[in-house]
Amino acid sequence: MKQRIALLGSTGSIGVQTLDIVRENSELFEITTLTAHRNWEALARQAEEFAPDSVVIADDSKYDALRRALADRPVKVYAGADAIRQVVQADTVDTVVNALVGYAGLLPTVAAIEAGKKVALANKETLVVGGDYVMRLAAERRVPILPIDSEHSAIFQCLVGEASPARRLIVTCSGGALRDVPRERLAEVTVEQALRHPQWRMGAKITIDSATLVNKGFEVIEARWLFGMPAERISVLIHPQSVVHSMVEFEDGAIKAQLGTPDMHLPIGFALLFPRRAARAAEQFSFADNPTLTFAEPDRQKYPALDMAYDCLRRGGTAACTMNGANEVAVAAFLAKRCGYLDIVRTIEHALEEATFVARPTLDDYAASDAEARRIAREFLKI
Ligand SMILES: NC(=O)C1=CN([C@@H]2O[C@H](COP(=O)(O)OP(=O)(O)OC[C@H]3O[C@@H](n4cnc5c(N)ncnc54)[C@H](OP(=O)(O)O)[C@@H]3O)[C@@H](O)[C@H]2O)C=CC1
Ligand SMILES: CC(=O)[C@@H](O)[C@H](O)COP(=O)(O)O
Numbered sequence: 023m024k025q026r027i028a029l030l031g032s033t034g035s036i037g038v039q040t041l042d043i044v045r046e047n048s049e050l051f052e053i054t055t056l057t058a059h060r061n062w063e064a065l066a067r068q069a070e071e072f073a074p075d076s077v078v079i080a081d082d083s084k085y086d087a088l089r090r091a092l093a094d095r096p097v098k099v100y101a102g103a104d105a106i107r108q109v110v111q112a113d114t115v116d117t118v119v120n121a122l123v124g125y126a127g128l129l130p131t132v133a134a135i136e137a138g139k140k141v142a143l144a145n146k147e148t149l150v151v152g153g154d155y156v157m158r159l160a161a162e163r164r165v166p167i168l169p170i171d172s173e174h175s176a177i178f179q180c181l182v183g184e185a186s187p188a189r190r191l192i193v194t195c196s197g198g199a200l201r202d203v204p205r206e207r208l209a210e211v212t213v214e215q216a217l218r219h220p221q222w223r224m225g226a227k228i229t230i231d232s233a234t235l236v237n238k239g240f241e242v243i244e245a246r247w248l249f250g251m252p253a254e255r256i257s258v259l260i261h262p263q264s265v266v267h268s269m270v271e272f273e274d275g276a277i278k279a280q281l282g283t284p285d286m287h288l289p290i291g292f293a294l295l296f297p298r299r300a301a302r303a304a305e306q307f308s309f310a311d312n313p314t315l316t317f318a319e320p321d322r323q324k325y326p327a328l329d330m331a332y333d334c335l336r337r338g339g340t341a342a343c344t345m346n347g348a349n350e351v352a353v354a355a356f357l358a359k360r361c362g363y364l365d366i367v368r369t370i371e372h373a374l375e376e377a378t379f380v381a382r383p384t385l386d387d388y389a390a391s392d393a394e395a396r397r398i399a400r401e402f403l404k405i
């Protein structure tokens with residue numbers, strides 16, 4: 023029987039690459055649901071090709087256009103965030119691929135786990151905001167959460183088959199678009215510059231997070247929850263070539279790494295087919311063409327967001343939810359050219375100082391904490 027997939031965020035970078043894997047392995051997968059935020063044109067084209075049972079457009083104002091575009095197709099068309107949470111729970115879904123961006127991914131992940139669906143998780147904000155809550159729920163319901171994020175997929179691949187616990191996780195980091203810009207020039211950084219990631223073509227939000235190293239801080243938090251590893255045993259290493267996707271050190275000192283060309287199709291395929299791998303006609307990695315792999319410690323003065331994320335993990339509760347909400351507002355403002363690059367981290371710092379802290383949050387507390395962080399961030403940026 024084919025694996026039936028609900029793909030959330032199908033029009034984005036991870037969504038489109040997930041559809042490549044589905045297209046290349048059509049004997050293994052079928053698509054039950056596709057969702058997008060506003061891009062109804064791309065969603066309609068995808069629905070024509072993959073013939074899902076249902077599609078959801080999160081922004082209701084695009085509902086009529088999408089419905090008209092699919093009028094002659096046997097597909098149910100829904101709108102709104104609640105509909106996303108409902109479609110993932112359908113009996114016709116085996117696996118939910120969460121490729122949404124931001125806080126919007128949290129409740130659909132929770133809905134999927136509650137319905138007992140396997141979750142292939144790209145939406146790292148789910149675990150940044152509510153990692154403790156989500157991983158407990160997944161354990162209770164015995165639902166597997168399979169990482170799509172490249173570093174976490176690499177760590178997962180290194181851990182497969184090991185009976186001894188890991189001693190340390192080493193999360194690699196490209197250094198982002200501003201790796202070679204000196205600290206004293208960061209105030210002048212433009213949106214265009216910050217969007218020029220040296221290795222990966224990704225959505226705009228994660229590309230900016232990558233430049234500030236908020237992404238790496240979030241990945242430390244994500245690793246803490248996915249692998250149950252305390253923060254002090256997770257380290258970050260700058261590796262500009264993005265060939266070593268991350269590493270695991272074991273008790274006897276052995277270090278395992280997963281290497282390969284930077285290409286998200288691999289971790290997506292692994293999450294979908296684990297314990298098997300997707301056969302792909304990808305180009306073979308050549309060590310001869312890539313003879314130099316380099317590593318360095320991150321500059322913690324240049325990238326204060328990294329230590330902020332570690333601090334959020336130490337504080338626990340809603341701290342990382344606050345960091346995430348403030349970051350989402352500040353990144354959107356930077357992309358809209360309504361604030362400068364350095365204002366992103368200043369906004370997070372301010373929100374972490376001002377926000378209410380809840381030590382043992384419920385889902386409602388996360389929602390309140392996210393809303394408060396956004397309000398504080400907007401006031402700080404005067405937008
Ligand atoms: N891209 C990558 O290579 C990697 C991404 N990730 C993580 O994967 C996730 C997705 O990233 P990426 O694919 O780059 O992001 P994109 O911005 O490219 O895509 C996001 C997708 O989510 C939809 N969406 C956006 N906002 C909402 C919302 N509020 N409600 C419902 N749907 C929404 C978008 O719809 P629309 O097109 O209509 O706007 C789009 O389909 C992120 O959490 C990111 O950190 C992790 C590792 C690598
Ligand atoms: C592809 C992927 O997993 C991204 O999260 C990637 O990690 C971004 O690269 P850096 O954050 O290391 O620049």
Ligand SMILES: [Mn+2]
Pocket residue numbers: 171172173241
């Ligand atoms: Mn990553």
